[in-house]
Amino acid sequence: xxxxxxxxxxxxxxxxxxxxxxxxxxxxxxxxxxxxxxxxxxxxxxxxxxxxxxxxxxxxxxxxxxxxxxxxxxxxxxxxxxxxxxxxxxxxxxxxxxxxxxxxxxxxxxxxxxxxxxxxxxxxxxxxxxxxxxxxxxxxxxxxxxxxxxxxxxxxxxxxxxxxxxxxxxxxxxxxxxxxxxxxxxxxxxxxxxxxxxxxxxxxxxxxxxxxxxxxxxxxxxxxxxxxxxxxxxxxxxxxxxxxxxxxxxxxxxxxxxxxxxxxxxxxxxxxxxxxxxxxxxxxxxxxxxxxxxxxxxxx
Numbered sequence: 319x320x321x322x323x324x325x326x327x328x329x330x331x332x333x334x335x336x337x338x339x340x341x342x343x344x345x346x347x348x349x350x351x352x353x354x355x356x357x358x359x360x361x362x363x364x365x366x367x368x369x370x371x372x373x374x375x376x377x378x379x380x381x382x383x384x385x386x387x388x389x390x391x392x393x394x395x396x397x398x399x400x401x402x403x404x405x406x407x408x409x410x411x412x413x414x415x416x417x418x419x420x421x422x423x424x425x426x427x428x429x430x431x432x433x434x435x436x437x438x439x440x441x442x443x444x445x446x447x448x449x450x451x452x453x454x455x456x457x458x459x460x461x462x463x464x465x466x467x468x469x470x471x472x473x474x475x476x477x478x479x480x481x482x483x484x485x486x487x488x489x490x491x492x493x494x495x496x497x498x499x500x501x502x503x504x505x506x507x508x509x510x511x512x513x514x515x516x517x518x519x520x521x522x523x524x525x526x527x528x529x530x531x532x533x534x535x536x537x538x539x540x541x542x543x544x545x546x547x548x549x550x551x552x553x554x555x556x557x558x559x560x561x562x563x564x565x566x567x568x569x570x571x572x573x574x575x576x577x578x579x580x581x582x583x584x585x586x587x588x589x590x591x592x593x594x595x596x597x598x599x600x601x602x603x604x605x606x607x608x609x610x611x612x613x614x615x616x617x618x
Contacts, residue, residue: 320410322386325469328529329377330390330400332521336370337394368518376462376522379420380469381412417470422480424463429483429547431456431511433492436551438508441501452512453544458519460544464536465526472539481541489547493554 322330340363347355355363374387386406394400435452438444467477483491496504537543542550 320406320408322382322406322410325380325526325529325531326377326382326386326410327402328525329373329380329382329522330386330404330406332373332525333370333377333387334390334394334398334400336366336373336521337391338397338399339394340366340370341395341397365515365517368515369521372518373522373525376466376526379417379424379466381410381414381417383408383410383412386410414470418472418476418480421463421466421470421472424466425480426483426488428456428459428463429481429488429492429551430495431459432544432547433489433496433551433555434504434507434511435548436555437493437496437499438504440552440555441504448512452508454516455512455514455519456544456548458516458523460540460547461523461536462519462526464540465523465531467539468531468535469526477539477541487550487554489550489554490557492551493557496555 347359377387385408
């Protein structure tokens with residue numbers, strides 16, 4: 319039997335109490351004589367379930383054993399709220415290699431998101447609100463992965479491992495992947511990303527911040543801010559657009575962004591970054607944006 323760390327206990331508490339709250343909502347509706355819960359109760363339960371699922375995902379990402387997560391969820395559904403010192407059976411050991419590999423997949427997903435954020439507005443006209451929604455979701459995803467990276471205590475080498483995409487800059491790889499995608503494919507990816515449940519996505523970030531992870535901790539782990547990531551992707555896309563498909567290019571040659579890159583960034587609507595607010599889901603964006611970039615720019 320092992321004892322969870324304070325951070326793990328915070329996440330397990332969130333899982334158990336969210337499961338408890340959802341179950342209590344359903345029981346109160348039943349006791350009030352409703353054969354089926356009212357729509358507003360159903361929606362509250364769905365939000366709680368999505369938030370709990372997000373917390374479970376982050377708990378797994380920082381090394382909480384799945385057996386502990388399953389137990390906390392079941393205890394909440396049985397009507398028990400989290401108690402300090404709650405006994406958890408089984409080993410708390412999770413292989414670090416598995417955690418780093420999982421984080422690498424998530425970071426690559428964030429890089430792909432930056433590519434969509436740069437590519438889709440280049441092709442279609444979007445209202446400012448649509449871009450703002452996308453930026454909120456990406457900003458919250460960025461914070462979550464930065465917090466997980468801090469919780470894992472990544473070394474410089476491990477950070478390089480999770481961010482790299484072969485021998486080229488990640489933005490170049492992402493741009494190459496996006497070049498052949500049709501408009502409807504990009505539109506589908508954009509809608510899926512921008513339409514994510516922001517409240518649920520924010521829940522584990524708030525839990526991690528309550529556990530003591532600060533915006534500076536997050537920014538230290540992330541080589542680029544969300545806006546800077548989109549700028550990298552926009553630059554790589556502009557460079558890729560200039561290169562004929564059959565042309566072989568020296569991968570070590572530096573790109574020449576020039577005016578077209580600026581125009582691409584302007585088209586994406588991501589040049590002005592508002593100051594983060596504690597409740598906005600965009601904490602640490604300014605802090606990260608002010609840091610010196612840790613890697614080279616996109617390669618052609």
